[in-house]
Amino acid sequence: MEGWVWRFARRDTRGNRGRLALFVSSMVLGVAALVSINSFGDNLRAAIDEEAKTLLGADLSLESGAPFNDRVEAIVDSLGGIQSRRTSFASMAYFPRTESSRLVTVRGNEPGFPFYGAVETDPPEAAQTYLKTGGALIDGTLMQQFDIAIGDSMRIGSVTYRVEGRLLQTPRESAAVMLFSPRVYVPLSRLDASLLSAGSRADYEVYFKFEDTRDADAAIDPLRDELREYRVGADTVKEERENWDEALTNLYRFLGLVGFTALLLGSLGVASAVSVYVRQRVHTIALLRCYGASTASTVWVYVLQTGVMGLFGAGVGSAVGIGIQTLIPRILADFLPVDVAFSISWPAVFMGSGIGLGVTLLFALLPLLSLREVSPLSALRSGIGSTSHKRGLAWWLTVGLIGLGTTGFAVVQAPTLTMGLAYAGGILVVFLLLAATARILVLVMLRRPPQQVSYTIKQGIANLHRPNNQTLTMMLALGLGTFLVTTMLVSERTLVSQVSLAGSGERPNLIFYDIQPDQVAPVRATIEGEGLAVMDAVPIVTMRIHSVKGHTVASMREDSTMRTTWAHRREYRSTFRGSLTDSETVVEGAFTGSYDGVGPIPISMEAEVARELDVAVGDPVVWDIQGIELPSVVTSIREVDWRRMQTNFFAVFPEGSLDRAPAWYVMMTRVDSEEASARVQRSVVRAQPNVSSIDLALVLEVFDAIFSRIAFVARFMALFSILTGLVVLAGAVLISRFQRIEESVLLKTLGASRRTVVRIMSVEYLVLGIVASLTGIVLALGAGWLISYFVFEADMVVPGGSILLIMGSVLVLTLGIGHVNSRGVYDRSALDVLRSEV
Amino acid sequence: MTKAAGVVLDVVDLTKTYRSGERPLTVLDGVRFSIQGGDTCAIVGPSGSGKTTLLGLCAGLDAPTEGSVTLCSHDLGSLTEDERATVRNKHVGFVFQSFRLIPTLTALENVMVPAELQGRNDVREEAATLLTEVGLGDRMNHFPSQLSGGEQQRVALARAFINKPDILFADEPTGNLDAETGSHIVDLLFTLNKVAGTTLVLVTHDLDLANMTDRIIRLHGGRVVSDSASTGQAADRMGLGSVQPDTLDEA
């Protein structure tokens, strides 16, 4: 590259620097999104590394769904160190003063844990005292919901505790998870042991603290296989850190992917502005060529200009990103296990601005490459110079690079390969369809302009396809914005309607569970005593899979050629009954409703889990119920509609097959008011303290709380793209303003009134707004359908009114912009325009 | 200083056909002439006769359909686009009807462009001298939009001479100027021709201007209809004198 290129590139930006800065401003938010999220991600990882020990609160933990057997107790003994045990289970907490009850997560703690970090409480000393006084600590949400004060009493099972403090921060628990079932901490020694009867679920944990020199991983690794056999899980700081790392990395990477959309849109905005900018420099370029500048160096001049401005945009974007980074911990607060300290991650800044600059330059290269086609002959011929649209090898190479780069980035950034590919594909489809619509609009208006309309409408429509028009850019900006907003709206409504649907009609909305066989009759009596009908009483037997088609799960896990999945490992809660429910349909074989005690038990498997287990009708499955092996054979495969708020099962046994197995029951009823619900729950928990209940209204409330937090994060991320869309839109409008001024001055000189000039612009923007918002909405409905079908597995909800509102807003926005843009255009003097056009 | 004598521009059987419309349009048809170093030459003809096209081909701005152009011993047809650019940079100057100054550069910087393209960084003095010579010594740091048409054309002239070209192509250099300003530009052109020995090739509708040159080539419908070099200078001068003004119409 020759020396003059630099010098000329710099000089040539004179008087255009403001405009160039405006062009690159559309990439600012995209870069900001990448920088802020990745820098935050680095902070997060650093925080997790640093506080890894407080994540677990110990050096090692062992955990099991059942009390430890003798052999495990021996292992625990041999491991030594300082130990602290904990037992957790779900139960009803009853508050006598307010006569209220609610399902909570009870954790029975021993002194010691957490060995690292602390349980934070209000008042602070309560974290220690409750263990000595035998009181309880409870979640803030619980205190708020039932208006509970410190000093109140609370009953769990048959034990009454004094509430001594409010739980703030605890290890291994994040706020979002705790919404569903608020925490209650009590001393382990004061648990009501009767609540831990066989069949109901409880978690038994022991936490270890070792001397600093002892390696927890080295101590536990040789024991893992044996522990696994007893279904005891071991967790070390290293694993805990890796788990969190993975989960949170997925989270912020996904957010980064969303931010990338803003960068792509912004880059398109830059490219379109650059394309107009260089077209206006055709005569300069032709003159340089006349005087002997090589093709490459003239292209370099403008690559340099764009590059320097891109660097500037990336710099500003990084600065904005660092500013936004300070907000992210607050936005994600409910999902984070640790406090994330703010620091600027330079690798993230360089990566974000590097990717931003790279993508922007690649996009800008598309119009810049056409500069090679500028003939020096243009210097001889007057009139508007035009660049040809020949798409040579270099152009296609650039397009290929953009495609590869985008896909590559998406795949690297996305948590999974499929997600990355789906994202890249989705973006491509949306952009292509929007661009195609713009193209079709232009072609139709060019080929078949409306005939019987007024002059202003004709002119307005002609503006859509005149040289240097911004139709494509505005279409992309408006269309993508509408698309994002509408897609989010449709997904949100669909999801919300799914949940509320579950509670509608005559369906049960209050569930009692953990009912022991001998409690079925009394609980039923209590419910019916409140004037309610028991709509369903379902027995549940907890079991695991021992073998599938003759292979034991244990042997399959050892054999690397066999695949085991969650379906092999999970604990099944199965039922037995004589017929199908209305949410089930048999797709293969025939359902068997009874068992006469001869041969393997005929069972029905749910389709999805059957696929995971790779079993078909006729295949044998042996179950393990508390150590007893129970042979069965699959006689039918069922599809289950999981969205129904009722008890659904992976495996259904026939009547008479599980008579001797330990079962517990679930009962459902329908209540019509909050008071009725509270009343019956209270009656049941008083009479049968171990029975838990959950109200659908509560589920909905919790779901709503979690969902609104997720939706908030999603909206925050979409905001980058929507704001970028607005910047791109503003840029496009300003560019077309330069053209429009010339035209309208000419029109004015020829005698057009201000009104005519303004109307022409309004028509142009109105048509654009209508077509862009319609396209965006149609695309959003397509995307919404895909999301509903594949992700929510539900029927899409189309909120017509809101969509019309969105469309109206887009129209008002575009018309408003058009109006602002037309202001002053008419007032420019003809002389001004002639002078500035050299 | 006198430039090398001998043939500077040799045009042989030049044909240019455009294929943009329904049928091909032959704009130049078998044009042939050559110009000696240091000569001044005018190309005249009615509008649409192919003058600008011819000029573009002579300067290697475009490729002919048939025939060849040899410029300062370079056969333009055998060169690539960028090689032709290098030839132009070394040997050719331009003056255009619509000036074509770069709007973002000052007068001085505009003049410096061709020299800077050669990689020379020390041309500020030279450019300033040239600007002073064309009478714009006090307007060096003005931008084109701050200059009048005539002033802009003088800047373009200074620019055309900065590389001391062997040949200067001018397409209606006075076309956009009033008579007085025009004649000032013409004076400058011829003075620079005399001082530097630069070959001048002018395209013009202006009879008086054409008459000042050593030689006049007349085009009509893409063919050379008369060339004063083949009939002898003096005779042609007379011949041209007898041409009716309306055949050199301004259409």
Ligand SMILES: Nc1ncnc2c1ncn2[C@@H]1O[C@H](COP(=O)(O)OP(=O)(O)OP(=O)(O)O)[C@@H](O)[C@H]1O
């Ligand atoms: N790119 C092109 N495609 C098609 N025809 C062209 C093209 N460029 C020029 N022409 C045609 O070639 C002919 C000669 O054009 P040219 O500009 O050389 O004429 P001219 O003699 O310079 O006329 P004027 O005196 O009006 O400038 C014209 O009829 C013109 O329409």
Ligand SMILES: [Mg+2]
């Ligand atoms: Mg011409």
